[in-house]
Amino acid sequence: MAEGEKYRKERLDRGIKARSDTIYVLASSRDLLYLLMPRALPVALLILLPILLHGTYWEKVLFYSCIFGLLALSWDFMNSVGLVSLGQALFFGAGAYFAGALNHYLGWPIFLTIPAGTIGGALICTALLVPVVRLRGVYFSIVTLILPLLFAHLIETLEILGGTHGLLSLSAYPSGWIAIYLAVGALLLALFGFRKILDEDFGMILRGIRDDDRVVMAAGVNIYWYKAQSIFLAAAVGSFAGALMTHYYQFVGRSVLALDYTILPLAAVVLGGPGSFAGAALGSFILVPLSEALRAMGGLRMALYGLILIGALAALPEGIFHYLQRRYHQFERMVKV
Template structure:
């Protein structure tokens, strides 16, 4: 049949039409329809450590870190309107605090990680505070520079191991704690943020993104809310960094490396910005891919940049938004 004679018709599945975010489930079938994707995601992530070998288990851990960063990036960019290109800053701050607590005061990882997450989030938020008045691209550019400046300052002061870093930090007792800690963190942050954006505070964040002047006219202090949003993102990012420094038992300038700023963005773009699940999924696809290409040296970076360009130009909605649409719609060809 020629395409001229027919066209594709898309219909929203009944439950999607009825609900609009409010679930009125009327049958087991619909229940399964709603729960299945979430179930697959959670169970899938939690069974991964059981089927992978030692090497890929480590990859899974770093994929988890990238997933957290991608999630934070997506949240800030799509739900608050702050495009933060400096995810590495959070990783570095969290990683250094946790590592130093361990190296200088001998705190065990399970204590230093939570402390470093909170303390790191407070510190990063305070440092970013002057920039929160900036809009759009100004914030993006300034945040991009922060991790590099952190590196310069550490080198200039010659503190915290300077260019050498500090090695022989405490690591996790075993690989299972290592993996499940990060997986639980990913799942909790994912569902936590999903919940958050549908609460009142999430509505206000969205309002700030859509129209900050109108939010001001509604008597809401936008800087205060932006600070909250940045704190949440920083908390997640600093946790990732703190975890990372203990994963390899090492801290150094490469915690501020541009990889931690760019990879999450690539993951978010590929996975689908604005879906929150997408970036997480993107990170779990892109990290192993880049690991598999490690043998090719710099080619790996070139390749994932090309993937990034391909997605942003030809499929800007990303994987997840595409899949979600497919999942919620019937498609059929009909004659014209």
């Protein structure tokens, strides 16, 4: 350059990242730590937290965070297949009502209702959504948005499944530990499971469908079958959250089909950063406790909550997780041009 004094910011991968990414040789325990830390630390924290928070109000908050985390993961998974869902409440509600009804009418014990609710709810949701997997983009989203509202009204007007009163006095967990560790375990399983699935060949097809479904079709893959499978997986995770919550409350009513269970997970994913699953989980572990902490504000709570959300999105549109990930793997410095 003529001036010779121009600088620009340069972004480089850390040496340790380049080494562990490509060579697969871990030179030292420091390398091992570098790779394991971001995975092991949250896992250890999640396993320890129930013990630390035992008996306090925040134990409940942790449970809700896991529930919303599961829904956020389920949203993120559908999103990575290109299915933008606005109906996580459908999955949640299906699981909740399925487990609740089996327990209430047939007297099934918890350890049967939760698996049955998970599988049954997922099957129902898949059956409901399979006819519309051919719809793309916003048309699919609208159908998923309407379905939970439709069922809420059906339950109300037809007075089925307890009608407006809901199903009361369902069986409780034998111990609070079981509930919370089921939630934490399911969250970790879904988080790492989904990440693993997307890394497999199966996941490659799913990501291909999101990027350009016609190319995948041209390769001779039945994309509707893959879409149905991914809806089933996402719905199973959502339904499990619903079934878990039902027995935690010992109650299931129309509120499980409410818009909250759609919007909050979505907000969590957007805040945490979509596409990585870790972002979705992180987002719900920020949003749910935040919304609880703001309870002291009274009426201003939702307004303040909204402001914080908008502020975070404006400052970090890529999502918190992606930002942290970049900071962890890369460093910046000024270099002379």
